[in-house]
Amino acid sequence: MVELKTEPKKLSRIQQRNRDLITDAGLNVFSQYGFRGATLDQIAEASGLSKPNILYYFTGKEDIYVTLLNRILDGWLDPLDELDPNGDPISEIVAYVERKMEMSRKYPRESRLFANEIIQGGTRVLDHIEVDIKPQIDAKIAVIQGWIDTGQLAQVDARHLLTSIWATTQHYADFEAQTQLFLGEGDRVLTEGTEFLTALFRKALQPG
Template sequence: MPDGADKKPSRIQQRNRRLILDAALDVFSKHGYRGATLDQIAVAAGLSKPNILYYFDGKEEIHVTLLNQLMETWLDPLVTLDPDGDPLQEILGYVQRKLDMARDLPRESRLFAGEILQGAPRMAPHLVADLQPLFDEKCAVIGAWMDKGALATVDPRHLIFSIWATTQHYADFDAQVQVLLRDDPECHGGAAKYLATMFTKLLSP
């Protein structure tokens, strides 16, 4: 068909790409990049392996596509930290947004964690170009709040690391959390209350 490559993908093609990416997210989050195979992705998507390769060149392209899609979502909670807001409430709001992401996007959290644990071979450019300047900017905002006496003085960098560690834990170690809390239906609410108390005590001037 003339100029076929320039045409917008059909609804079926768009649907199949979404199926593949959703299936791959599940497979990568369970098995990691090295443990995942195109055969597993094909089975999870309900498509043949040749069909997968019609849309993507291989496992790495699928993985990179997922990481690229994830990065904006992953950074957004930090982006929305408002320099003009109430400092403590801004920090607590950030904690809550990160905890909500752990609940609502556990596969994405494990995909990100798996990439970082491998040394970020595919995400390193994003970390340098996107995360680093945002991280520096928000650390400066938090530091300015501390200098004004609106928050207790701690290292803003390690504060953010602590927020990541205490919220993403609920996604990355979900199997352990579920065993230890025995499917406690109040897990998310309990975690939110605990973390709000902890960071309030830490940061109240």
């Protein structure tokens, strides 16, 4: 389980710079190799700092990894939190898809790090997700189910709908190499992907 921790306070400008260098390097390394495949030596090389210097700021590889996971989990639900129960159902779902695609555009490394953690069993996050995040997701699923029950959305499974949105939007970040191979590189791909997915979900959710 991820233990929420408070980062050191009153860091000097240089200390904050070094912490940022370490966490950014860790994000690069962990998103590429996962926790098991990453090493402190790789993080040191990517950050341009020595291993002893890194250990001055963090107790070890796991400390850096957990710090990054905490940051990711803090913002993971932000796009879903914006779902307005009083809004137009289809517009709200489509806007959620757009926000998820924007996260794939802005935070591909974070998405891959989280995906790698789940692929490797999610031992550092699943308890936290079950206790703190799943209830929030369940609340939004209840909103979507209410729209379905009142005929404002097509008769779909609300849970599988959310899962499908996660799978399709996060794919652009988590499988970036494959996406680039088949679709090309650059923002154009994500723009076209957003247009395709919003049209797809808009059509699929129209009540019959």
